Amino acid sequence: MSGSRVFRGISKRVVKVAPQDPLRQKLVRIYPSNRVLTSALYRSVYSRDGSYFEYKPQAIVRLGQIEDALALIDFSRNEGIPITFRAGGTSLSGQTVGEGIIGELRTGFRGISVHGGGDLVSFEPGVTVNQVNAKLSPFGRKIGPDPASKSAAMMGGVLSNNSSGMQAGVIQNSYHTLVSLEFVLYNGHRYDTSKAADRERFGRDEPKIVNGLLRIRDAIRSDIELRDRIKRKYRIKNVTGYSLNSFLDFDDPCDIFSHLLIGAEGTLGFIAKATLSTLPIEPYRASRLLFFASDQDAARAVGDLAVINPAAVELLDYASLTSVVGRVGVPAVVETIPTGSAALLFDLAASSSEALELLIEGAQRVVDELALVADTPFSTSAKERAQLxxxxxxxxxxxxGERAPGTTVILEDVAVEPIHLGELVSSLNALFDRYGYAGVIFGHAKAGNVHFLVCDDMSDQSRVLHFSTFMDEVIDLVVGLEGSLKAEHGTGRAVAPFVEKEWGSKAYGYLKEIKTLCDPYGLLNPGVIINDNPNVHLEKIKAIKIIGDNTIDKCIECGYCEHVCPTRYVTLTPRQRIVAHRSHLSLLADEEIDEAEQMWREYEYAGRDSCVADGMCATVCPMGINTADLVDHDRSMAKTKTSQFVAKLAAERFSLIETATRGALVVNKRITKVVGNRSLEKLNTQLRKLDIVLPSPPVSLGTSISIARPTLRRRPDAIYFPSCVSRMFGQGNVDGASVVDLVLRVAGRAGIYLEIPEDVQGVCCSQPWSHNGYEDGASVSANKAVDSFWRWTRSGEIPIICDVTSCTHSLMQELGRQSFGVRGDLLTSANRGHHSDLQIRDLIVWIEDLLPRLAITNRLDRVLIHPTCALTRVGLSETAVGIAQQLANVVVVPESATCCGAGGNRGMLYPEVVKSALRDEVMELKGLVFDGAFSFASTCEATLSDELGVSFEPFISLVERATR
Incomplete structure (x- = not known):
C-alpha cells in the first residue's frame, strides 16, 4: 500500500472514504460530518471493547453534549435502529458493543464541578475516575468507586455498571453514594432528580413507567421470601440484572428509577450527569504483602485480617504474581516464593500518623499468628505503596499478555459471602484442573469478590463448546454458594443467559418487566442483561489475529492506553490501531478484499500518518506495549525504495538539511509577519481540502542559533551535545537567550566546564528517520551519532549530556534494540559495543547533580511545568518536578498533561492532532496565571505556547532565572 506522496516538501494525503450510505446521509443532517463515522475502519475498531465479543455497528456518532444524545435517541426511535452508549470502552462483559449505532461519549461530556466544600461532586459521563478524584483532591475528598481501571474507566461506565473496586465494597459504590441524576428516557424526555419540578413532572408525564414501578415495588415488598432474598443478595457485591434493591430502599418512583439506572448498562435510559456524595481521603496509609502456601490458605486468612478493618485486601494467586515479576514495585521476594503460593496485599488507612501506628501494631499481632511462607514489611512510603x-x-x-498468541482472554468476576471465599477458590481451582485451564484468580478478597481468568482458542468451535461446559459448572458453583455471577463488571452478554438461574423465575420476570416498561421498543442496548438467547455468551467472539510482533500481539484490547493518546479525540487510539490491524487480517482471511482495501486506505491517515509515535501508551499499558513501534513499521512498509534512498541520502548529508531548515524557518517567520498567522491557517485549510498537507510550524517556534563554543581550557567535565532541535529552534527564552546559552551560563555558575564539539552540526539521534519509517536513514544517523559520541568522549571516558529528553531517550534506549518483529538492529556490531560504554545523560539528571552547587537567589512564586512524553518515558518527570519545587513556591503540573502532540514534525503536518492532544489541558488551565511556564523541548514549548496561550520556556531557563 502506497504511503503519503512527498514532493518538494509538500505531502499529499490520499484518503478514500466510504460512499455516502443512506444512514450516514441521514445522520449528517443532524451532526457535523466529522462526528459521524460509518467507514469500514471505524465500524471495525468500534466493534470491540475490553470484552471478548465483537459486534459491528452500523455507525458511530461522537456526542458532545446532552442535546446530541437527545437527538440520537429521537433518531433511534424514529428509524428503529438500536443505540449503545459507550464511554471508555473498558467494559469486560460485552455491554459497550452493538449492531446499531454507537453513541460515543469520551470525546465530549467532560464537565466536573465540586460543591459543598468537596462533599458533593457532579460530573458528566466522559470523564475518568482519576479525573474526578483530581478535582476533589484539593478538598481532601474522593468518590467511592475505585475500579482497578480508574485511570481509563469513564464515569458513564462506572455508573452504568455500578462498578466498585478495591475499597468501595458494597456501601461505597455509585448506587449508595448517588445524590441525584440527570437522565433521558427512550421517549426523549429529560429529567434531573435534583429539581423538585422535574421529579413532579416525572410522576405526571410518565404514568406507564411510574405505575409499573409502583406495582413491582409493592409486589416485591409483599413477597417475604423474595424480599429477604434481595436483602441477602445485596449484602455482597452484586450487579447481575437490575438493582432490585431499589424497590426496598426507596418509596418514590423517581428515586427507584434513578437507582435502577445505576448498573443498567444503558438499557433503560441515558445518564447525562450525576452527583455523588464523596468520602474523606485518609492520607496516612500502610501496605503490606503476605505470602501463603496456597490461594486457599490466603482466602481463609481474609477473615483473620477482617478484625483490623483494613481499607482493602487483595488476593493474588501464584500465576498472577509470576506474571508481574520484574515490573517496577514488585518485591524481589516474589521470585523466591514456592510454586503454588499466593498473596494478600492489604492496606491500612487512617486520618493521622498516630492512628496509623495503632493500626499497624494491631495488624502485626494478627500477622504474627498467620502461617506465612514469606512477607514484606509495612510500607508507608507513598511511592512504594503506589508501585505495589x-x-x-x-x-x-x-x-x-502472557497468553499464547491468538488466544482469547476471558475474565469473569463473582462474589460470595467472605466466609465461603476459601471454598469458592478451592472449587475454581478444581474446575481449572478438570478442564485443563491454566486459570488465574485475583481480586477483592475483603468483599468475597474474585476475578478469574482463562485463555482459550475461541476460533476453534470445539474449544468454544469446551469453555461452555466449563462455564456451566462455574455458574452452578456460584449459584450453589448463594453468590453473585457478576460482582462489579456488569452483566453484559457474558452472563445474560444465566440471570434467571441466579435470581429465579419470579425475580427474572420483574427484571424483564422493568426492561419493557423503560424501553418498550427494545432499542436501548438490546441483548444486554435481558437476552433470550441461551448461547449469546458463546457467539460473536472476536478474532485475535496474530500481527507478528511478540509485544504487540500481547495486547488484550483493555483500553488502558487511550486516555493518554494525543489523537484520542480526532482519529484512533493505540488500542484501535492494533484492532485495525487485527480486523484487516480477518477481512483478508475471509476474502473480503474490497472492504479490507477500503479500511487500509483510511488507516493511512487515521492510524498511520496522524500517530505522534510518542510512546505514552507504553507508560500506562501493563505490558509496556508501545504502539509507536507498530506505526513506525507501518510507515516503513509504506515507503518506496526511492523515498528510502532519498532519506538515507538526507541522513548522510544532514548538515546541509540542517542549514536549509534554518533558512526555511526564517522565511516562514517573515511570511507570517507580513500576511499574518490567520492567513496561513486559512491557506492550509483550503489546501487540506485538496488533500495537500503543508507543514505549519508553531508561531512561537524559535529561530536557529549560532553556537558560541567555550574556549578550550582543560579536560571537560562533560561533553555537551546540543540536539538538532535545539540547534535549529533553540531561540526560545523570554530574554532572547538560546537553550545552549542557558546551559552554558548555568554550568559556568556551578564551576562546570562543558565542551561543545566543533563538528556537532549534522549529528542527530535518528528520531526523524526511525519515527517516519526510514530504516536505512535511521541506521545511518544512529551510527553517525555513536561514532561521533565515541570520538568526542574519548572512547566513552567523558559523560555526554543531551538537552532534549526525547533525543536522550532515543540515544539511550532505541538505538540498540529491535522495535518490531524481526527488524534488524540499527547499529553495527562495533557501535553496539561502543554504545553500551557511552555515558549518555539527560539534561535533567545533570541539573539535579548540579543544583547543590548553585545559589538560589531569585525563587519564583508560581510556575507551570508540562512534562513531555519523553520525560515520562525515561522516568524523570518526578525528578524535574522536584527540582522545580526547589526553585519556585508553587509548582503546577496539569493533571491532564500528556503528550502535546508536537511529535517532531507531526503536529506541524496535522495541527488537529495538537488540538486533540491539548484539549483537556486547555480547559484545565483556563484563567490561571503563572510567573513562568517550562517544558523540555523547543518544538513542544512552541506548541504549548500557541495552544495554551502561555509563554513556555526551556526548563533550563527556570534554573537560570532562579540562580541569577
Whole structure:
C-alpha cells in the first residue's frame, strides 16, 4: 500500500472514504460530518471493547453534549435502529458493543464541578475516575468507586455498571453514594432528580413507567421470601440484572428509577450527569504483602485480617504474581516464593500518623499468628505503596499478555459471602484442573469478590463448546454458594443467559418487566442483561489475529492506553490501531478484499500518518506495549525504495538539511509577519481540502542559533551535545537567550566546564528517520551519532549530556534494540559495543547533580511545568518536578498533561492532532496565571505556547532565572 506522496516538501494525503450510505446521509443532517463515522475502519475498531465479543455497528456518532444524545435517541426511535452508549470502552462483559449505532461519549461530556466544600461532586459521563478524584483532591475528598481501571474507566461506565473496586465494597459504590441524576428516557424526555419540578413532572408525564414501578415495588415488598432474598443478595457485591434493591430502599418512583439506572448498562435510559456524595481521603496509609502456601490458605486468612478493618485486601494467586515479576514495585521476594503460593496485599488507612501506628501494631499481632511462607514489611512510603498497587491494577492485562498468541482472554468476576471465599477458590481451582485451564484468580478478597481468568482458542468451535461446559459448572458453583455471577463488571452478554438461574423465575420476570416498561421498543442496548438467547455468551467472539510482533500481539484490547493518546479525540487510539490491524487480517482471511482495501486506505491517515509515535501508551499499558513501534513499521512498509534512498541520502548529508531548515524557518517567520498567522491557517485549510498537507510550524517556534563554543581550557567535565532541535529552534527564552546559552551560563555558575564539539552540526539521534519509517536513514544517523559520541568522549571516558529528553531517550534506549518483529538492529556490531560504554545523560539528571552547587537567589512564586512524553518515558518527570519545587513556591503540573502532540514534525503536518492532544489541558488551565511556564523541548514549548496561550520556556531557563 502506497504511503503519503512527498514532493518538494509538500505531502499529499490520499484518503478514500466510504460512499455516502443512506444512514450516514441521514445522520449528517443532524451532526457535523466529522462526528459521524460509518467507514469500514471505524465500524471495525468500534466493534470491540475490553470484552471478548465483537459486534459491528452500523455507525458511530461522537456526542458532545446532552442535546446530541437527545437527538440520537429521537433518531433511534424514529428509524428503529438500536443505540449503545459507550464511554471508555473498558467494559469486560460485552455491554459497550452493538449492531446499531454507537453513541460515543469520551470525546465530549467532560464537565466536573465540586460543591459543598468537596462533599458533593457532579460530573458528566466522559470523564475518568482519576479525573474526578483530581478535582476533589484539593478538598481532601474522593468518590467511592475505585475500579482497578480508574485511570481509563469513564464515569458513564462506572455508573452504568455500578462498578466498585478495591475499597468501595458494597456501601461505597455509585448506587449508595448517588445524590441525584440527570437522565433521558427512550421517549426523549429529560429529567434531573435534583429539581423538585422535574421529579413532579416525572410522576405526571410518565404514568406507564411510574405505575409499573409502583406495582413491582409493592409486589416485591409483599413477597417475604423474595424480599429477604434481595436483602441477602445485596449484602455482597452484586450487579447481575437490575438493582432490585431499589424497590426496598426507596418509596418514590423517581428515586427507584434513578437507582435502577445505576448498573443498567444503558438499557433503560441515558445518564447525562450525576452527583455523588464523596468520602474523606485518609492520607496516612500502610501496605503490606503476605505470602501463603496456597490461594486457599490466603482466602481463609481474609477473615483473620477482617478484625483490623483494613481499607482493602487483595488476593493474588501464584500465576498472577509470576506474571508481574520484574515490573517496577514488585518485591524481589516474589521470585523466591514456592510454586503454588499466593498473596494478600492489604492496606491500612487512617486520618493521622498516630492512628496509623495503632493500626499497624494491631495488624502485626494478627500477622504474627498467620502461617506465612514469606512477607514484606509495612510500607508507608507513598511511592512504594503506589508501585505495589499499580502492580495489582495491571494484573488483568499482565496475565492476559502472557497468553499464547491468538488466544482469547476471558475474565469473569463473582462474589460470595467472605466466609465461603476459601471454598469458592478451592472449587475454581478444581474446575481449572478438570478442564485443563491454566486459570488465574485475583481480586477483592475483603468483599468475597474474585476475578478469574482463562485463555482459550475461541476460533476453534470445539474449544468454544469446551469453555461452555466449563462455564456451566462455574455458574452452578456460584449459584450453589448463594453468590453473585457478576460482582462489579456488569452483566453484559457474558452472563445474560444465566440471570434467571441466579435470581429465579419470579425475580427474572420483574427484571424483564422493568426492561419493557423503560424501553418498550427494545432499542436501548438490546441483548444486554435481558437476552433470550441461551448461547449469546458463546457467539460473536472476536478474532485475535496474530500481527507478528511478540509485544504487540500481547495486547488484550483493555483500553488502558487511550486516555493518554494525543489523537484520542480526532482519529484512533493505540488500542484501535492494533484492532485495525487485527480486523484487516480477518477481512483478508475471509476474502473480503474490497472492504479490507477500503479500511487500509483510511488507516493511512487515521492510524498511520496522524500517530505522534510518542510512546505514552507504553507508560500506562501493563505490558509496556508501545504502539509507536507498530506505526513506525507501518510507515516503513509504506515507503518506496526511492523515498528510502532519498532519506538515507538526507541522513548522510544532514548538515546541509540542517542549514536549509534554518533558512526555511526564517522565511516562514517573515511570511507570517507580513500576511499574518490567520492567513496561513486559512491557506492550509483550503489546501487540506485538496488533500495537500503543508507543514505549519508553531508561531512561537524559535529561530536557529549560532553556537558560541567555550574556549578550550582543560579536560571537560562533560561533553555537551546540543540536539538538532535545539540547534535549529533553540531561540526560545523570554530574554532572547538560546537553550545552549542557558546551559552554558548555568554550568559556568556551578564551576562546570562543558565542551561543545566543533563538528556537532549534522549529528542527530535518528528520531526523524526511525519515527517516519526510514530504516536505512535511521541506521545511518544512529551510527553517525555513536561514532561521533565515541570520538568526542574519548572512547566513552567523558559523560555526554543531551538537552532534549526525547533525543536522550532515543540515544539511550532505541538505538540498540529491535522495535518490531524481526527488524534488524540499527547499529553495527562495533557501535553496539561502543554504545553500551557511552555515558549518555539527560539534561535533567545533570541539573539535579548540579543544583547543590548553585545559589538560589531569585525563587519564583508560581510556575507551570508540562512534562513531555519523553520525560515520562525515561522516568524523570518526578525528578524535574522536584527540582522545580526547589526553585519556585508553587509548582503546577496539569493533571491532564500528556503528550502535546508536537511529535517532531507531526503536529506541524496535522495541527488537529495538537488540538486533540491539548484539549483537556486547555480547559484545565483556563484563567490561571503563572510567573513562568517550562517544558523540555523547543518544538513542544512552541506548541504549548500557541495552544495554551502561555509563554513556555526551556526548563533550563527556570534554573537560570532562579540562580541569577
Amino acid at each position: 498497587w499499580s502492580v495489582r491494577d495491571g494484573i488483568f492485562a499482565s496475565v492476559g
